[in-house]
Amino acid sequence: MYAQMIKSEATKDDPEKLVAFQARIDADEKIEPKDWMPEGYRKTLIRQIGQHAHSEIVGQLPEGNWITRAPTLERKAILLAKVQDEAGHGLYLYCAAETLGVSRDELTEMLLDGRMKYSSIFNYPTLNWADIGAVGWLVDGAAIMNQVPLQRTSFGPYSRAMIRICKEESFHQRQGYDAIRKMAEGTPEQKKMAQDALNRFWYPSLMMFGPSDKDSVHSEQSMAWKIKINTNDELRQKFVDQTVPQAEYLGLTIPDPDLKWNEESGHYDFSEPDWSEFFDVIKGNGPCNVDRLAARNKAWDDGKWVRDGLLAHAQKRKAAKVAAE
Amino acid sequence: MTRDEAFFQFLLRMGDNTLILGHRVSEWCGHAPVLEEDIALANTALDLIGQTQMWLGLAGEVQGEGKSADDLAFLRDAWDFRNVLLVEMPNGDFGRTLMRQFLFDAWHSIMLTRLRDSKDARVAAIAEKAGKEVTYHLERSGDTVIGLGDGTDESHARMQEALDYLWPYVGEMFEGDAVDAEMAEAGIAPDPSGLRADYDALVGRVLAKATLTIPDSRFAHKGGRNGRMHTEHLGHLLTQMQWLQRAYPGATW
Ligand SMILES: [Fe+2]
Numbered sequence: 001m002y003a004q005m006i007k008s009e010a011t012k013d014d015p016e017k018l019v020a021f022q023a024r025i026d027a028d029e030k031i032e033p034k035d036w037m038p039e040g041y042r043k044t045l046i047r048q049i050g051q052h053a054h055s056e057i058v059g060q061l062p063e064g065n066w067i068t069r070a071p072t073l074e075r076k077a078i079l080l081a082k083v084q085d086e087a088g089h090g091l092y093l094y095c096a097a098e099t100l101g102v103s104r105d106e107l108t109e110m111l112l113d114g115r116m117k118y119s120s121i122f123n124y125p126t127l128n129w130a131d132i133g134a135v136g137w138l139v140d141g142a143a144i145m146n147q148v149p150l151q152r153t154s155f156g157p158y159s160r161a162m163i164r165i166c167k168e169e170s171f172h173q174r175q176g177y178d179a180i181r182k183m184a185e186g187t188p189e190q191k192k193m194a195q196d197a198l199n200r201f202w203y204p205s206l207m208m209f210g211p212s213d214k215d216s217v218h219s220e221q222s223m224a225w226k227i228k229i230n231t232n233d234e235l236r237q238k239f240v241d242q243t244v245p246q247a248e249y250l251g252l253t254i255p256d257p258d259l260k261w262n263e264e265s266g267h268y269d270f271s272e273p274d275w276s277e278f279f280d281v282i283k284g285n286g287p288c289n290v291d292r293l294a295a296r297n298k299a300w301d302d303g304k305w306v307r308d309g310l311l312a313h314a315q316k317r318k319a320a321k322v323a324a325e
Numbered sequence: 326m327t328r329d330e331a332f333f334q335f336l337l338r339m340g341d342n343t344l345i346l347g348h349r350v351s352e353w354c355g356h357a358p359v360l361e362e363d364i365a366l367a368n369t370a371l372d373l374i375g376q377t378q379m380w381l382g383l384a385g386e387v388q389g390e391g392k393s394a395d396d397l398a399f400l401r402d403a404w405d406f407r408n409v410l411l412v413e414m415p416n417g418d419f420g421r422t423l424m425r426q427f428l429f430d431a432w433h434s435i436m437l438t439r440l441r442d443s444k445d446a447r448v449a450a451i452a453e454k455a456g457k458e459v460t461y462h463l464e465r466s467g468d469t470v471i472g473l474g475d476g477t478d479e480s481h482a483r484m485q486e487a488l489d490y491l492w493p494y495v496g497e498m499f500e501g502d503a504v505d506a507e508m509a510e511a512g513i514a515p516d517p518s519g520l521r522a523d524y525d526a527l528v529g530r531v532l533a534k535a536t537l538t539i540p541d542s543r544f545a546h547k548g549g550r551n552g553r554m555h556t557e558h559l560g561h562l563l564t565q566m567q568w569l570q571r572a573y574p575g576a577t578w
C-alpha cells in the first residue's frame with residue numbers, strides 16, 4: 001500500500017530526485033521553498049496548510065459570537081486577544097502556503113466556493129458562555145496536540161509557523177480551562193452550562209484528530225514525508241488521557257459511559273465518536289456549515305470595495321512617486 | 326455638585342466612550358474585508374476595553390460605593406451612560422466604521438495628550454498608557470480614511486457618505502458643561518471647547534488628503550455625555566453586553 005501510494009502520487013517526478021529528497025527528509029533536513037520537491041509533497045502541503053489557515057479564519061466566528069456578550073471586561077479582553085491571535089495564525093499560515101506558489105486570494109476563493117475545507121469543529125455552534133471555555137480547553141487543546149509535533153515537520157516555513165503558533169496556543173488552552181473552571185465552581189446554573197458545553201464539544205473534539213488511520217488515505221505518505229508526525233489514533237488517545245483527569249478535577253462528567261481507565265494498557269478506554277456524523281459535517285451538513293460559509297462570503301463580498309479602494313490608492317501613490325522621480 | 330461628583334462624571338465619560346466604541350468595533354470580529362483588518366479591529370477593540378478597565382476602575386474608586394469597573398459597565402442602564410453619541414452609532418459599512426473611528430481617534434488623541442498633564446496622577450498615568458495606543462489607532466484610521474477617500478469612485482462616495490452621516494455627531498465632543506468647568510478648575514482635565522482648534526486642523530489635514538469635503542454645518546446632536554438623551558441604538562447594545570450579568574446576578578465569571 002505504501003509503495004503503491006508513493007508511486008501513484010509521484011509518477012511525474014524524477015525517481016533519482018525522489019530518492020535524494022526522501023534521504024534529506026530522513027536526515028531531518030528542512031525543505032525550503034526554493035528546494036526541489038515532489039509535486040505530491042507540494043500539493044499535500046498546500047492542502048494541509050491552507051486548510052489549517054482557513055480553520056483559523058473560520059474559527060473566529062464561533063468565538064466571535066460571544067465577544068459582545070462576554071460577562072466581564074476581563075473575559076472580553078481575553079477573548080478578543082485570543083481571536084486576534086487566531087487571525088494572526090491564519091496570516092502566518094497563508095504566508096507559509098504562499099511560499100509553495102499559491103496566493104492567499106486563490107486559497108480564499110477556494111475556501112469560499114467550497115473547494116477547500118476547514119476544520120469541522122467550527123461547524124458546531126457556541127450556545128452558552130461555557131462554550132467559550134470549552135473551546136479553549138478542548139478545541140485548542142486538541143489543536144495543540146496536533147500542532148506540537150508539527151513544529152518538527154519537514155517543510156521549513158510550515159515548521160516555523162507552527163513554532164510561533166504553538167507558543168500562543170498554550171495561552172488559549174489555559175484561559176479556556178480557567179473560564180470553564182470558574183463556571184464549574186460557580187452557581188448551579190453555571191455548572192449546568194459547563195456540563196452542557198462539555199456534552200456538546202466532547203465528541204466533536206475527538207473527531208478533530210480525524211478518522212482512524214486505517215481509514216485515512218493520506219496518512220502513510222504524509223508520515224514518510226514528515227508532514228504528519230503521529231497517527232490520528234495516537235494523538236486522540238493522548239488527548240483523552242490528558243483531558244479526563246482535567247474534567248474530573250472540574251467535577252464535570254465526560255459524556256461517555258464506557259470511559260474507564262485501563263490498568264493494562266496504561267490508557268483510558270473510550271468510545272469512538274459517531275463517524276457518520278463526522279462525514280456528514282464534512283459534506284456540509286453540520287449545524288453551522290451553511291452559515292459559516294455564508295458569513296465568510298459576505299465578509300469577502302462586502303469588503304470588495306474596500307480592497308479595491310485601498311489598492312487604487314496605493315497605485316495612485318506609486319504613480320505619483322514615479323512621476324516625481 | 327462636589328468636585329468628586331464631577332470627577333466621577335468625567336471618568337464615566339472617558340470610560341463609557343471606550344467601552345461603547347470597543348463594543349462596536351468588536352462586532353466586526355471575523356467579518357472584516359481583509360484579514361489584516363480583522364486583526365487591527367480586534368486589536369483596537371482590545372485596547373479600548375483595556376482603557377475602559379482603567380477609567381471605570383478609577384471611576385468606581387472615586388465614587389466610593391465599592392463598585393468595580395464591571396459593576397459600572399454591566400449594571401447601569403442607558404440613562405447613566407455618559408459616552409458621546411458618536412461612539413454608539415451602528416457600524417454601517419466598513420467605511421462608516423473607519424470614519425467613526427477616525428473622528429473619535431482624532432479627539433481622543435488630543436484629549437489624552439492634554440490629560441498627561443493632569444494634576445491627578447492617576448489620570449495622567451492612564452492617559453500616558455492609553456495615549457500610546459491611541460496614537461497608533463489614529464495613524465491607522467487616518468491612513469485608511471485617506472486610502473478609501475482617495476481610492477476608487479465607489480470608495481470615495483462611500484467615505485463621503487460616511488462623513489456626511491457622522492459629522493453632526495462631532496460637535497458634542499467639544500461641548501463643555503458644569504462638570505468640565507469643575508475639572509478645568511481643578512486642573513484635572515481640559516475644557517473640551519479648547520480642543521476644537523487642534524481637532525479641526527488635524528481632521529482638516531487628513532480629510533483633505535482623503536479628497537473628502539467636510540460638511541458646512543456645525544449642527545451637533547447632543548445628549549450622550551450628560552445622559553439626557555442617547556440614541557435608540559444604545560439600549561440594544563446594552564441588552565447584548567449586559568445580558569449574562571443581568572440574567573445571573575451575583576455569579577462570578
Ligand atoms: Fe490558532
Ligand SMILES: [Fe+2]
Pocket residue numbers: 055056089143
Ligand atoms: Fe490552529
Ligand SMILES: [Fe+2]
Pocket residue numbers: 086140168169172
Ligand atoms: Fe487557538
